[in-house]
Amino acid sequence: MKMSPMTLLLLAASAIVSLSMGVRHGFGFFLPPMTQEFGWTRETFALALGIQNLMWGAAQPFAGAFADRYGPGRVLVIGGLLYAAGLALMTVSANGWLLSGSAGLLLGLALSCTTYSVVFSVIVRAVPDSYRSSAMGLTAAAGSFGQFLMVPIERGLIDGLGWMPALLVLAALSALLVPLAAPLQRAYVRAPAVPKATLSVWRGITHAFGEAWQQRSFRLLMAGYFVCGFQVVFIGVHLPAYLRDHGLAGNVASTALALIGLFNIAGTYISGKLGGRYSKPYLLAGIYFVRSVVIAIFLLLPLTSTSVAVFAAAMGFLWLSTVPLTNGVIVSLFGIKNLGMLSGAVFFSHQVGSFLGVWLGGVIYDRTGNYDLVWGLAIGLGVAAALANLPVKETLAAPAEVRA
Template identity: 40%
Template sequence: MSTLTSLRPVLPILIAASVMLTISFGLRQSLGLFMPAITQDIAVTVTDFTAAIALQNLVWGFCQPVAGIAADKWGFRPVMVFGALSYASGMLILATAEGVFGVILGAGICVGVGMACASFAMTLSVTSRLVPLSIRSTALGVVSAAGSIGAMITAPYAQFLETAFDWRFALFGLTVLAALIIPAAWIAGKVDRSAPLVLSANNSDRLSAGAAVKTAFQNSSFVVMAIAYFVCGMQLVFLTTHLPSYLQICGMDPMLGASAIGIIGGFNIVGSLFFGWAGGKWSKQVLLGIIYCARSLVLAWYFILPPSPESTILFAALMGFLWLGVSPLVAGSVIEMFGLRWQAMIQGLAFFSHQFGSFLGAFGGGWLFSRFGSYDLALTIGISMGLSAGIIQILFALYKTPAKPLPV
């Protein structure tokens, strides 16, 4: 009770950070819904649209470590507010796009910068600085779960607006939501005054940014985690970008794609809470490997069979449970290895690997579909790499450090 009572003064900051995350993540998860309409209405091909989403992921990954360094130098508030403004601008540009340039600038560059400065890494860094060590892993899971609420609500909302009006009206509606990230980022920025960083002597907190980066890449556990994170990004962004299109090709109701993304968001909440809690009890690295293997098996099961509304809903529920659980595990692993000061930057280094995988998942999936007329090869590659990454992650974690016992 005393621990919960101590959190009361910082609850407005934690809630604002969660709102910032849930809107930014929910909007991004919904962009794939607009690919069929945009490619039919303006001079944009499937390859062009997926290239914009792929660029978004590269920009996000490249800017994430930079945003972490900037937050350490100037504070979280200016960085997060800048990201919020970039995000809202990107959605507005996408809503008014007339060709490839508008789609790439809006959905690609501006949203990518916004995600780097006002999404996962910043939200989890804010949380880590405010929450006691005893409940930190659980708190990271709770805040990650908040990010899932956005996907659960935003996708059906966007699909409803698009069906009732058109894709431009729907994107204008999402732009209004994006504008709410700005006040949320301002309030979350109070962490700069509420949680002064206490440096520790037994990790990289006292190092310069360059020395901390060098230390990270000399840590074999971090390197393996970052490489496996690449496959995580490839699988997930392939799904958010191409699942609605895949279901439409198979003759399913367009609303099913939005419902699937919403269900993924709902079960993300359960998965984030569970893996946040589990990361405080068992090896975070082993749990990451288990997630990657389980995801790959679920992907193989779903795409081998002809899709149906029932199998799609079950697939979305299973993938949702396994989706965002990686966030508290990766964030917690980075803190355990390197401390709090450079968490956003070092987590950003791992995340760049994730985002390069996301680039290949979005763009590579579209390119392979355009070339071969199906998603079969893209799925085979994604499933095989996911199983390989998961097994390597588990074996290395068990070999490198004694793992805490896993539940039976």
């Protein structure tokens, strides 16, 4: 049976996000063996992943802007090649500088080309208005399925082959991102034509961002997304080491990360559906507040495999549920013309938070021998993000130059 172009688009977009996001969610498993192999502190490994997140965020607006104007094909191909190269070069990164170049710089650039902003720039053009929120939720949920699928695979590869062969296998898998670019490029061409910019890409970015920055709601979205990055990347990278420090077996951590991915499939899809019916800012505020409550309860309860599983399921439901809602607010405010770039700009704030979450986790652990202070920061920042999203508006008039 012949597949419709829309179905093919959503399947390819979901596969790209699933693979790209799935591989990166298992990086925390490489922390113990690589630090032991090379005699690094946790800060060394954490700094490399912090640079990855920072570079991902810094390059995202540019990757999104090129996808907005010229289509996602070349952007995705470049991202797939960088992804494979970065993973392969991690195997020969024997010091912190080399690790920051491979796991940090190259993988950060790769992720900027193969994740939400680039993929969403096609979906919002090709999918009817009434299905946009659901389509973005479905695609974001695919990233969660990738985590659910890839986390146990990565753990199994490390246990069965060792960390170095595991990275080479992942490099080969990431090369599949290259052929998956074709359906998205075709969908972009079929979608309503986007007028070619008369300004350069750089001038177009600064102009559109300057117009958006004048809106208070845009700035508040950036503040909330900063907290999102801090929380999820700290937990995603340091939770395996945290559980190991407290005497829990390695399979508890792999199960926890897989549960986060599994429950995030439902959470992200449901948030996308709810975003089409209810206030997205209020939903975002609720997500951030409940995250803080879940973290606080997790820390107060005795640490057991059961409490870890419940925590992972609850956090998983909230994990990427901010993605379709945040992008939905951006579309409501500014239209689809510059979604890739504006989504990337907001995402840069997310990645600054990610950098601080993963890096401070390593620094504070090396200084104090525990993660208590970082857990406390995650709780306090979650409450602050909830308060920041409450005044965000969805119907605020924006300058004509920014809207589609």
